[in-house]
């Protein structure tokens with residue numbers, strides 16, 4: 001199987017602002033978010049990064065999306081180095097995280113057009129893709145409503161449509177079902193399974209075990225910025241339910 | 257390049273589709289400035305004012321002059337009211353007339369020496385007997401110099417009379433320094449008498465009706481504009497930019513919409529240039545709105561003859577002005593954008609831009625304080641200050657192409673440098689993601 005994403009010994013340390021220092025009771029002012037993280041995801045599979053709050057999932061995915069840089073180590077997406085070929089990485093991925101917002105003032109229709117042009121899509125290709133995504137997510141009904149007036153679920157649908165507008169080979173979603181009701185969450189998980197069926201490679205992060213069990217082919221468990229276990233679901237959880245396996249891993253990581 | 261255009265289009269759409277923004281930045285400045293300046297103008301410059309003065313020992317010569325002054329301002333053919341309504345008063349009424357001035361019943365009390373007209377006609381230190389009836393035959397050019405010592409030193413205070421020089425006859429003008437119409441009347445009367453004095457000393461011919469030749473008037477106004485307009489232009493550009501850039505840069509950062517752009521293949525530099533170009537264009541529009549307001553109010557402000565001054569500048573001077581303004585607005589926009597991308601929120605960006613505004617305004621008033629000799633070319637390497645000085649040169653009709661070129665070229669370098677820095681800032685995660 002071909003490697004689609006490979007992270008090699010990625011380290012990231014944040015310098016905390018004065019406010020954060022007080023909030024986190026961390027006088028040193030340095031916070032190690034990733035302490036040498038490595039993992040590999042293969043083409044055509046759904047890879048799950050599973051970890052508790054603050055484990056470093058979002059940080060890792062931001063590095064993959066070239067939004068921030070690793071202090072040490074490198075990662076490769078579709079064969080391109082995130083450190084050296086950021087442009088190529090960006091056109092290979094569709095990235096979704098809760099921090100990426102759409103401008104409240106514009107309508108979904110306008111935004112899809114705008115981002116399509118930034119991706120360099122031809123107008124006819126863009127129009128076809130827009131129609132496809134609008135019907136896939138039911139955006140047509142509120143295509144002319146300003147984003148600011150949409151519900152959380154509607155916004156998430158538009159965000160997903162914008163993120164994978166250019167039909168990238170790699171999809172990187174950070175906690176894609178957070179804050180959604182079961183119906184909208186199902187739209188998202190169904191969509192990911194469909195994309196997998198279309199041959200796309202997917203990496204998603206979550207702290208929800210059931211989501212991993214339902215979607216993922218392989219999983220990496222991150223605790224405290226390190227990979228605690230990696231493999232297929234069966235390899236990681238063994239005979240126990242995934243949740244119990246996770247508690248064992250967590251207890252072990254804390255002991256160290 | 258295409259991406260820059262896409263960003264510019266989006267920024268324009270953001271602006272022009274938002275009715276509140278359009279009204280707030282394009283319409284309101286014009287309306288508010290027009291209203292404000294018109295108000296100020298009507299306070300400071302009372303165009304249709306006619307003054308009432310009580311006159312002791314009335315002078316027919318002065319009365320004729322006061323009528324002539326009005327004749328010059330009124331439209332031809334119309335029967336214009338005289339500038340001064342003169343009421344004769346007896347010497348004994350002087351205390352009562354002073355009370356009337358203070359009470360606002362009349363604007364001035366003018367006390368001429370007895371037989372003033374005769375004194376003028378007769379020459380130096382006339383005898384009381386000189387009651388020549390030829391007094392009215394306007395001041396002959398050959399009148400002896402220094403014949404009439406007209407009000408050289410009227411006192412500003414309302415209650416102290418002018419110093420009485422015993423030798424030369426003196427005209428006393430009493431006015432109320434607390435009343436603007438009285439002060440204006442004083443100024444008008446003073447200038448009439450002063451002109452009369454000048455003409456009698458043989459410095460000028462008797463030509464009281466017009467303010468001199470056309471060119472000198474345009475030049476006088478030009479130097480006035482050279483002082484005022486660079487400051488106004490800079491202030492308008494800055495405030496236009498202040499209303500837009502923090503919202504567009506710090507706002508997008510604060511709301512997390514800029515990160516969405518950063519995961520697309522657009523280059524940071526393209527995003528920065530797109531933002532700068534659109535912000536500069538919109539700030540210019542906003543400044544233009546302020547200008548329209550100013551120009552519409554100008555006639556009220558200054559007694560209206562900007563038409564002549566506007567026509568005094570050539571196409572080249574307007575082009576030069578435009579180029580300087582573009583470089584100024586680009587400098588300002590990049591500066592405020594840098595401050596805004598450093599700030600964590602719109603609020604912080606706005607408060608950080610205020611000290612910068614003070615600096616810019618100080619630079620703007622530098623033309624009121626001093627002008628740089630045109631030969632001091634090195635001065636035109638100082639960003640923003642060079643814009644102000646070149647604009648002052650253009651407005652005062654003494655503009656030097658060398659200084660213009662130095663200004664434009666050096667500003668281009670500064671702008672390129674700032675855009676490069678701004679791109680670096682957009683690449684830095686600590687700038688874009690700090691919260």
Ligand SMILES: Nc1ncnc2c1ncn2[C@@H]1O[C@H](COP(=O)(O)OP(=O)(O)OP(=O)(O)O)[C@@H](O)[C@H]1O
Nearest residue numbers: 014015016031033052053054055056057058059060
């Ligand atoms: N910009 C930043 N500045 C300072 N510290 C940061 C920054 N971003 C993340 N961190 C810290 O790095 C650690 C990892 O954060 P990260 O967001 O990657 O965790 P996560 O696994 O996504 O958690 P969650 O489930 O809460 O989303 C946390 O302790 C967080 O406080």
Ligand SMILES: [Mg+2]
Nearest residue numbers: 057058059174
């Ligand atoms: Mg996270």
